[in-house]
Amino acid sequence: MCGIIGYVGTKNSVPFLIEGLKKLEYRGYDSAGIAVVQDGQVQRVRAVGKVVELEKATLLASPHGNCGIGHTRWATHGKPSEENSHPHTDCSGEIVVVHNGIIENFLILKEKLQTLGHKFQSETDTEVIAHLIEENLKHTRAASEEDRLFRAVMKTSNELHGAFAYSVMWAHTPQQIIGVKNQSPLAVGVGKNENFLASDVPAFLKYTNKVLFLEDGQTVVLTPKEVKLYGMDGKETKVKTTKISWDQKTAEKSGYPHFMLKEIYEQAQGIEDTLRTAKEDFGRILGLKTEDLRKIKNVYLVACGTAYHAAMIGKYYLENFAGVTASVDLASEFKYRTIPPSKDTLCIAVSQSGETADTLGAVKKAQELGFKRLAICNVLGSGLTRACGSVFFTHCGPEISVASTKAFTSQIISLYALAVFLGHASGNISQKVFNKLYKELLSIPKSVTETLKIEYDVRHLTKKVYKSNRFIFLGRNVDYPIALEGALKLKEISYVSAEGFAAGEIKHGPISIIDKGTPVIVLMPKNQLFDKMLSACQECRARGAFVIALTTPDGKEEAASVCDKQIIVPQASEYLQPVLDVIALQFFAYWIAKRLGCDIDQPRNLAKSVTVE
Numbered sequence: 001m002c003g004i005i006g007y008v009g010t011k012n013s014v015p016f017l018i019e020g021l022k023k024l025e026y027r028g029y030d031s032a033g034i035a036v037v038q039d040g041q042v043q044r045v046r047a048v049g050k051v052v053e054l055e056k057a058t059l060l061a062s063p064h065g066n067c068g069i070g071h072t073r074w075a076t077h078g079k080p081s082e083e084n085s086h087p088h089t090d091c092s093g094e095i096v097v098v099h100n101g102i103i104e105n106f107l108i109l110k111e112k113l114q115t116l117g118h119k120f121q122s123e124t125d126t127e128v129i130a131h132l133i134e135e136n137l138k139h140t141r142a143a144s145e146e147d148r149l150f151r152a153v154m155k156t157s158n159e160l161h162g163a164f165a166y167s168v169m170w171a172h173t174p175q176q177i178i179g180v181k182n183q184s185p186l187a188v189g190v191g192k193n194e195n196f197l198a199s200d201v202p203a204f205l206k207y208t209n210k211v212l213f214l215e216d217g218q219t220v221v222l223t224p225k226e227v228k229l230y231g232m233d234g235k236e237t238k239v240k241t242t243k244i245s246w247d248q249k250t251a252e253k254s255g256y257p258h259f260m261l262k263e264i265y266e267q268a269q270g271i272e273d274t275l276r277t278a279k280e281d282f283g284r285i286l287g288l289k290t291e292d293l294r295k296i297k298n299v300y301l302v303a304c305g306t307a308y309h310a311a312m313i314g315k316y317y318l319e320n321f322a323g324v325t326a327s328v329d330l331a332s333e334f335k336y337r338t339i340p341p342s343k344d345t346l347c348i349a350v351s352q353s354g355e356t357a358d359t360l361g362a363v364k365k366a367q368e369l370g371f372k373r374l375a376i377c378n379v380l381g382s383g384l385t386r387a388c389g390s391v392f393f394t395h396c397g398p399e400i401s402v403a404s405t406k407a408f409t410s411q412i413i414s415l416y417a418l419a420v421f422l423g424h425a426s427g428n429i430s431q432k433v434f435n436k437l438y439k440e441l442l443s444i445p446k447s448v449t450e451t452l453k454i455e456y457d458v459r460h461l462t463k464k465v466y467k468s469n470r471f472i473f474l475g476r477n478v479d480y481p482i483a484l485e486g487a488l489k490l491k492e493i494s495y496v497s498a499e500g501f502a503a504g505e506i507k508h509g510p511i512s513i514i515d516k517g518t519p520v521i522v523l524m525p526k527n528q529l530f531d532k533m534l535s536a537c538q539e540c541r542a543r544g545a546f547v548i549a550l551t552t553p554d555g556k557e558e559a560a561s562v563c564d565k566q567i568i569v570p571q572a573s574e575y576l577q578p579v580l581d582v583i584a585l586q587f588f589a590y591w592i593a594k595r596l597g598c599d600i601d602q603p604r605n606l607a608k609s610v611t612v613e
């Protein structure tokens, strides 16, 4: 939540800052701001709303400087207003700070600084950083102003509690920006005669793919020519960069009206890329020997939101293919459970961003319990990948739309592959069964490509129902989490009420909310549960529901007699069918939101990475 950015080089930093903030906007869009150093003075421009408002304000103020920092905000402390927008300054207005995360002890620090005479202008926790640096600078001596700032920042960081990443610029050091990371992400882009800093790589990917991912407790000092990295003890440490393989296009809309639609269409590729490394990676991924694998009897899956729905499907896979007992928990709830410690338990954390505070908290608990930890994650260098002993990367490229789509299908595929490999390695499934399952898995990108052709039909269908203010999604077995996901997707981008239920449950209560015309989307691919789903359709229809059956070609005729409309997706094996079914529901949510004129990529009140608990 919140995105920070910085540039130091030979060019005017402003166009880069604005462009980069637009790429980080998915992290929050309540307000935005930039500051540059110009002729030894700080120029700051801030605006409430999206980055385009800031862009307009910048055109009027026309700041110019070779060194600048910026921020896009998801409000935590204080309402979205200009005063609460970053960058924040000290009393002199010469020190500017942008920050992502939460300073937990800010009230104590604020009171202390106020008694020392500091005057605050915002309600934010961030502002204490600027004043604390100002205070620490007063008591710091060094050979140069650059070194003095560095020392004051190091001292300041030691006084801050919480999860944060921040960047500082000072009018007296116009060729230097400093970045600090502690549990919130921070990456540095290493360029030629220019260096970049941002919460996420797409912000500077156009200029460099040489990236340094900071570790917790590290501080980085950027000048146009140098990147210097320091540990918590203030000692310089080696800069190790990673070459990012995504090209810039992956982080752009490439002609699509929305990132969400583009990302829906990228799913076949995302799955294929994820599968490409699966065999090799899972061979060594768990870092476990076969005898250790055999000992794993319990698996806890933890995740939030859409990733939680993928984890729910993973539970079915692990039980069915790997023969282990699996349970799935909302990461935010996992920490309240009382679970016995064990060395033979595996905790699998599923997360697109690898930054979700609740998921990181759950993994911390798993570590305390002595569990082995595996992350299924899409972002290189993220906190989760460092918190887990093993990592399997979903290779679906950067996901920009706040509503997760391609990460979800890659997560399902990863969990399927994991369960199948685990089942094979532990002897739960024979070589013959393994070969069959693996073959089915490899054929899924082709089926996904086929499924993507249904957009037109789904779009047409949404014309009938988009004015409804309540939707119900029903599924069973592996399609139950898909019903939940279909409802989540719809409510998050259309703001309408949508609920997903296990089809067998509706008669135990939820059926009472159905009245004339309520759209009920029933997931009923032709499989062993098809007949039960036919009954569910009939029950809903008898109460006046407008039933939309999502079925496969073989179920088409029978479904026609119990529904008002149909969506036909290709048939896959029972356990892979959810991957195809969800695509229809992603299009469904997209087209309803589009017809309602909603802000699809940046729905209200949300941010993509939820870095607060």
Ligand code: F6R
Pocket: 304, 305, 306, 307, 308, 350, 351, 352, 353, 354, 355, 356, 359, 402, 403, 404, 405, 488, 489, 492, 608, 609, 610
């Ligand atoms: C919904 C959505 C969220 C995320 C959730 C977890 O479309 O995107 O529900 O799935 O916040 O995020 P990650 O996967 O980054 O941990």
